[in-house]
Amino acid sequence: MTPVPHLKLKRPKSLLYYRMRCQSPVTSTTFEIEKALKHLIEVDPAIAKLVEDVQTPIPFRGPLPEGDNTPYEHLARAIIYQQLSGKAAGTIWGRFKEQFPPGSLSPEEVLAKPAAEMRAAGVSERKASYLKDLSSKFTNGEIDANNLDALSDDDISKKLIVVKGIGQWTIDMFLMFYLRRPNVLPTLDLGVRKGIAKHFNVPSGQLEKAKSAHEQMVKLTEKWIPYRTLGSWYMWQLLDLNKVEPVKKKQKSKK
Template sequence: MVEQTQTQPQTTHPPQSPPPPPSSDPPPSPPNSSSKIPFRPKKIRKLSNSNPKPPTKKPQQEPPNSTPQILPPPPPPFIPPKTLSSEGEISTALRHLRTVDPHLARIIDFHDPPSFQNFHPPFHSLTRSILYQQLAVKAGDSIYSRFLSLCGDAGVLPDSVLALTPQQLRQIGISGRKASYLHDLASKYRSGILSDSSIVILDDKSLFSMLTMVKGIGPWSVHMFMIFSLHRPDVLPVGDLGVRKGVQLLYGLEDLPKPSQMEKLCERWRPYRSVGSWYMWRLVETKGASAMGSGVGSGQEPQLFDSVNGFANLGSLFEQPRPSD
């Protein structure tokens, strides 16, 4: 029996790639636990409700032993005093002045009582006072008469004054500077800063502040306006030279009193310092006739007021310059 040799099939292996050459780099070190990045949990954003509730404020607790703050009451509304043109007001003023000041009482007894009869509207009076600044009475009367004609039938009103050009005003003798004063006054009326109704109800201090905002109207003009146009009873024109000279004569002062001294000397006249000032003009006017008792003679009484809203005209015995403010 022939022995058969069984040949097993040879398995062929794919040729193996040569091993990589050894790396010169050191083998990687095992990871270090300290170099791991710490895990941060993600913040979960809560969705707000569609209608969130407003945060409630905790009531503020007052410190112990604290008293609640009491606000002062509002000042009472200003009530304008009776004007000097009111019935019986001059008599009341004279009784008061005679009582509080014996020196002034002798001057009061020597002269007739004052009369306040100018009733022009405030705007008209202020316009007039501007026109007469630094003018003699006759020159002022002439310019004022032409001014009234220029205003026409409408009268002296803010709109009629604003309608006049500086050239028209110069043609009747009003300087360019005074024309600007008139227009500034009328403009403040048109804008509502000033009005006849507000002027009447303002207290003296507020009125003084408002009117001195107008170009060409200074303290002296405001004081004269308050006395002779509004007939305010308690106005002391401390800067008026005639009133200061009258106080000097009344109390026998060596020097002309300063405005600060005037306030102190005339404090006793309140609330009728306007009337006391009126008598100071009379005292200076009659200086040469010994106002303390000898009279002014049988002739016509010297003119006290010119036609500028009754502004004082002290005459030749004591020349008072009209301030330009």
């Protein structure tokens, strides 16, 4: 799933939560990392250098972190983490969870919780309203947690985009890191845009500002299909390494 091009670029402070901690349950739509790596290296040889240099474990294996076991809880946590540093968000999330019985957070419990009590845990009034809206859509069946695996990326996006406080960036992160969908290209993410610009030797700033950036990114990464998710993750790593050479265009021989 890729977002429409006119939306605002996103690089929330909570990105670290997704890139380093969030891993996915095994679902029918998960992909084999080794198979994805082989494909990317074959179609985009410059990624081979990234694979060699990157020491960060690929975050698409293993169980979810404790306390993040359901789609609802994952999205609720994403809402609280928005626009906050990891430490501050973690503190608020911990206080928020303490207001409920041990175990997985349920939408029914959050829907019944007075907003004033949420604010006492550090949740802003706006985010409390977002959590209420998310909870309502899970309890009334608009979002069926048991049916997400059967839906396409586009269908999931259509269901989640109407939730207050959840935009396309959050949806793309959910698809990538929770459902582990293999072909997600988060074109609203500024880090991915910068990484793609560097990797494909696109002039500095062109993908960050151009209205056609979405279409350009889709076209540039066509060869990554069906593993744009892993390719996008390596674009974040490319920026972190800050030493991998981008693909250089072949110069025409002079006659």
